[in-house]
Amino acid sequence: MEILIKASQFILSLSLLIVLHELGHFIPAKLFKTKVEKFYLFFDYKFSLVKKKVGETVYGIGWIPLGGYVKIAGMIDESMDKEQMKGEPQPWEFRSKPAWQRLIIMLGGVFVNFVLGIFIYIMLMYSYGEKYLPNENVTDGVWVTDSLAIQVGLQNGDKIVSVDGEKLRRFSDITVAFINGNRFTIDRDGQTIEKDLPVDFISKLIDRGKDAGAIVSPRYPFIIGKIPDESPNKDSGLLAKDLIVKVNGQEVKYYDEVQSLLLGYKGQNIQLSVKRDGGVEEIPVSITEEGKLGVYAADLKMSDLGKMGYYDLADISYSFSEAIPAGFRKSYETLSNYVKQLKKIFNPSTGAYKGLGGFISIGSIFPSEWSAQSFWNITAFLSIMLGFMNLLPIPALDGGHVVFTLWEMITGKKPGDKFLEYAQVAGFILLIALLLFANGNDIFRLFN
Known part of the structure; x- marks a missing residue:
């Protein structure tokens, strides 16, 4: 179907x-x-x-x-x-x-x-307006979710400022900008760093497979989604929708911070502080030998993160007269991105030709x-x-x-x-x- x-x-x-x-x-x-x-x-x-x-x-x-x-x-x-x-x-x-x-x-x-x-x-x-996460509002930087992002020199917390000197309007534009670009600028702990994208970046991107997703993600909190029966913390007192705010007394805000700290407590029993119903609960938990809690994180949408106050999302409505220049801008961006990608296809060293597709x-x-x-x-x-x-x-x-x-x-x-x-x-x-x-x-x- x-x-x-x-x-x-x-x-x-x-x-x-x-x-x-x-x-x-x-x-x-x-x-x-x-x-x-x-x-x-x-x-x-x-x-x-x-x-x-x-x-x-x-x-x-x-x-x-x-x-x-x-x-x-x-x-x-x-x-x-x-x-x-x-x-x-x-x-x-x-x-x-x-x-x-x-x-x-x-x-x-x-x-x-x-x-x-x-x-x-x-x-x-005019009909739908624009809803997106402005790149400038990702104030705590990105979460590096892909090995390719590590290869190009990105780290958790990096703020991607521009690609080929052009600032990014939407956070979701990052992958396309990397596909079309040659050089990017990041802000790492207040220091501006410029890095070159490998010539075969597109080839490596394609080799990941069509379901690999974006190379970076906005950072989001660790909220418990589901605790499977085989988890060592099935009866620990953790509940679905618990928000982890401390790991063994150390404050955390994002999933990647929790993930990183847990690796230091492999096979140990520690204390988690979780936010629940407006209060904070202290829960003793066991960490696996792999440095994990043995739970599934909640599947959060960008709208959820906006409601929770993690990100200030843009929600722009246009009158018909305002929609005209906005539509022209979108058309120009679409054409510009397509022309840049076409140029890459005709350069064999980029490997972009592997991404050329037909009807399927x-x-x-x-x-x-x-x-x-x-x-x-x-x-x-x-x-x-x-x-x-x-x-x-x-x-x-x-x-x-x-x-x-x-x-x-x-x-x-x-x-x-x-x-x-x-x-x-x-x-x-x-x-x-x-x-x-x-x-x-x-x-x-x-x-x-």
Whole structure:
């Protein structure tokens, strides 16, 4: 059922983005009186699932869910219709239109992707606002929860100030900032320290596995969640929801402090001070040979920590006029982060190519339960991502056509149809290779 919910959201989001992207080509083509022969969601090699001709255009749904297309008369595109190109150019064909009109038609899909992404982010800001932990409010530093964080030189209590000189607004941005960055600055006991991130940081991050989580966490208190029957402290007097405030008389505030102190009392009986019902109880406990209490800590959400006064959380509501710049800012952050990650992918030494994913990876980012906020947030991200990807100067993508059209506008020389045909084939082969590699990565990770 979980897979079905994820897949349904993925298909819905993808279909919406494809239809609107192609509509971005379709509308200016019609405005410039260019004949559009087909408008398809997904590809229809050999046959279609659904099709209907309205006017001069056949609208349909193909059976290969790798995208979609509009077939514009007189244009070398995914259809590779060579026969049409052999005839004399007709007034309604794409190749007969002025270069500036062809440029607008080709940029229409990308324009829609970016506008859609910005619009969704604006509406999300207006509808839900922003709720997050500001990085500057983590005044007692981070809890190092991962060996990779130790490898890059982080310690419990470090305050991460900036990455590549840019201050972090949200605490949750740390992992992404490390992925995109090269150097970070920390405050350790009042001393400012700068450290370099290893070139293969992304590779090491990927090797941890998809469920490893963030490399650092906010520090949180040690609250008893559950005491199993096999625990040496089953009958000690400890209760669920007890908050540990002292270990053998030494005051503690955070889980990692308790954890560290217990290691010094392996196999011993000690006294814990716990906060319970507004008072403090003294509980004698036994520490295992591994330096543990033998209990499960409570699962605390960030909202719980906010209510308990450990962190001052941001909860920002926006009027519609305020949501507009907030939505633009979010769109810029999304695009900027994506471009930085793409640069890392094309640098083999980073190992970022191992994280390249296909349909399984994209589908997996959708939640296992329906959430309108999550769905539209992911759709906005995908819209901006697809917009940028289509701008890449690769033949067979919109960006490739744009480059050839700009060349014509600058030089006054139009590339020959044969050249465009060969370029389209080369670009298509490159895209198929990337598609196979990305989805191959997905399958490899699935079985490993």
